Amino acid sequence: MTIAPARPSSPTRPVGGTLVEQFELGLDAPICLTWELTYACNLACAHCLSSSGRRDPRELSTAQAEAVIDELQRMQVFYVNIGGGEPTIRPDFWHLLEYAVGHQVGVKFSTNGVRLTPERAAFLASPACHGYVDVQISLDGATAEVNDYVRGPGSYDMALTALQNLQDAGFDDVKISVVCTRQNIGQLDEFQALADRFGATLRLTRLRPSGRGADVWDELHPLPHQQRELYDWLLAKGDDVLTGDSFFHLSAFGEALPGLNLCGAGRVVCLIDPVGDVYACPFAIHDEFLAGNLLAPGGFQRVWQDSELFTELRSPQTGGACAKCQFYDTCRGGCMAAKFFTGLPLDGPDPECVQGYGEQALSADRTVPAASQDHSRSTPTRNQPVMLTLMSRPPVSACAESPLAGFDPGPTAGCCP
Amino acid sequence: MLDEAILDQAWTLSPSVALRPEPFGALAYHFGNRKLTFLKRPELVAVVRALGEQPDVRSALVAAGVPAAQHGAYADALARLADTDMIRPRETDQGRAVA
Ligand code: SF4
Ligand code: SF4
Numbered sequence: 001m002t003i004a005p006a007r008p009s010s011p012t013r014p015v016g017g018t019l020v021e022q023f024e025l026g027l028d029a030p031i032c033l034t035w036e037l038t039y040a041c042n043l044a045c046a047h048c049l050s051s052s053g054r055r056d057p058r059e060l061s062t063a064q065a066e067a068v069i070d071e072l073q074r075m076q077v078f079y080v081n082i083g084g085g086e087p088t089i090r091p092d093f094w095h096l097l098e099y100a101v102g103h104q105v106g107v108k109f110s111t112n113g114v115r116l117t118p119e120r121a122a123f124l125a126s127p128a129c130h131g132y133v134d135v136q137i138s139l140d141g142a143t144a145e146v147n148d149y150v151r152g153p154g155s156y157d158m159a160l161t162a163l164q165n166l167q168d169a170g171f172d173d174v175k176i177s178v179v180c181t182r183q184n185i186g187q188l189d190e191f192q193a194l195a196d197r198f199g200a201t202l203r204l205t206r207l208r209p210s211g212r213g214a215d216v217w218d219e220l221h222p223l224p225h226q227q228r229e230l231y232d233w234l235l236a237k238g239d240d241v242l243t244g245d246s247f248f249h250l251s252a253f254g255e256a257l258p259g260l261n262l263c264g265a266g267r268v269v270c271l272i273d274p275v276g277d278v279y280a281c282p283f284a285i286h287d288e289f290l291a292g293n294l295l296a297p298g299g300f301q302r303v304w305q306d307s308e309l310f311t312e313l314r315s316p317q318t319g320g321a322c323a324k325c326q327f328y329d330t331c332r333g334g335c336m337a338a339k340f341f342t343g344l345p346l347d348g349p350d351p352e353c354v355q356g357y358g359e360q361a362l363s364a365d366r367t368v369p370a371a372s373q374d375h376s377r378s379t380p381t382r383n384q385p386v387m388l389t390l391m392s393r394p395p396v397s398a399c400a401e402s403p404l405a406g407f408d409p410g411p412t413a414g415c416c417p
Numbered sequence: 418m419l420d421e422a423i424l425d426q427a428w429t430l431s432p433s434v435a436l437r438p439e440p441f442g443a444l445a446y447h448f449g450n451r452k453l454t455f456l457k458r459p460e461l462v463a464v465v466r467a468l469g470e471q472p473d474v475r476s477a478l479v480a481a482g483v484p485a486a487q488h489g490a491y492a493d494a495l496a497r498l499a500d501t502d503m504i505r506p507r508e509t510d511q512g513r514a515v516a
Pocket of ligand 1: 263282283337
């Protein structure tokens with residue numbers, strides 16, 4: 001199936017132009033590469049974007065993972081976002097971390113904190129990591145009540161213990177990573193206070209209906225007035241907050257948010273999954289967005305540069321129903337994955353279109369695609385969230401003027417998880 | 418323009434910076450401060466690469482074929498690259514260049 005709507009045939013790349021225009025045509029290597037090392041996880045978050053739980057027996061071996069790092073070094077991919085599952089429960093995680101930084105591939109890894117003991121925290125703060133390692137602790141509520149509702153009992157305390165250990169070890173500038181939901185939008189100031197307390201940087205990202213997130217999206221995604229609240233908060237207080245440019249659909253409220261306003265999937269963004277499958281985006285783990293496997297001849301480079309899917313994603317898109325919208329320049333129709341997993345046309349409005357067209361589209365006829373894989377555990381774990389008990393609270397226009405040197409999007413631009 | 422003083426100085430690519438060629442120019446990554454910058458024109462990439470081999474910035478611009486009328490704009494761009502240590506003043510025979 002063709003995943004994107006009809007569009008004019010293959011263009012030659014213009015010289016100059018805005019960076020967004022160039023990015024839409026793709027790069028020789030990704031800027032935001034996410035690598036999920038394992039589908040195994042000690043938690044079972046209700047909204048897990050990769051439906052993680054059980055280890056996949058075909059998981060890349062240590063030697064295969066090292067070979068991936070060697071290739072990333074050759075392609076000059078300067079850093080990867082490592083996630084999972086819970087990456088730190090892979091026995092060779094710490095080895096691979098050192099291997100990567102030793103090969104000029106910086107690492108930012110996302111964790112629920114389970115293995116961040118005082119010893120590991122001291123290691124991360126030590127010269128062995130050359131300052132090439134960023135740590136991102138996932139927390140989806142500023143209080144245990146709100147966090148544990150989606151991430152499971154005990155997960156709040158686990159994250160805070162990890163933050164404490166990192167702070168005690170002198171690890172600098174850890175990131176606290178929050179997926180914004182209906183339940184936690186009211187806690188933005190509290191999240192910031194928590195970050196300040198641990199000398200951390202706050203990172204807010206968008207909930208997408210990916211993985212298990214598809215099952216709970218209706219209940220968790222922010223309501224229209226909360227989107228406004230988030231947008232206003234980002235404009236007023238968000239200067240030092242990271243967003244991975246994930247809220248560019250909010251730009252249609254008026255003023256564009258800073259960062260890359262485009263869907264980077266297959267253009268500057270991609271995902272390597274634990275078995276070496278390469279997807280267009282970490283939020284698009286589905287056969288429709290599978291570009292190839294890096295164990296095949298030609299490796300990752302071949303998939304990135306030549307796969308049919310990525311070539312197609314890099315050809316000019318038509319705006320479809322959004323083309324007439326006055327905010328199309330910054331909103332660009334929003335998130336491809338969000339549309340796909342809610343069964344909306346890829347060339348129409350985002351399900352959370354702030355102009356209200358998403359709701360209209362959602363109420364029309366649509367078929368939500370079936371998941372193409374699921375690593376959830378079949379039996380509930382001790383930490384499984386119940387999601388029953390919560391009662392209380394409920395991306396580059398910046399470079400347009402600059403003909404020469406571009407802007408600095410930081411190492412997290414383009415919808416990394 | 419103040420930045421134009423740079424034209425007569427000796428500069429070089431910072432040793433912590435890697436340039437990754439891209440269809441539009443290059444992506445510059447600084448391993449020290451982890452800044453990522455996009456050089457949106459092949460000419461700018463040529464200039465940045467030539468800096469270390471040429472006696473001064475102006476010669477690097479000439480070597481890269483940048484017309485004199487654009488030297489001011491390039492000086493400006495180079496000054497911005499200097500702000501994040503992508504390029505830095507070079508030690509010369511006459512001693513350290515004055516930035
Ligand atoms: S907009 Fe959506 S599909 Fe595109 S890169 Fe971001 S998360 Fe992925
Ligand atoms: S109509 Fe499309 S472009 Fe306009 S705000 Fe909605 S999603 Fe964005």
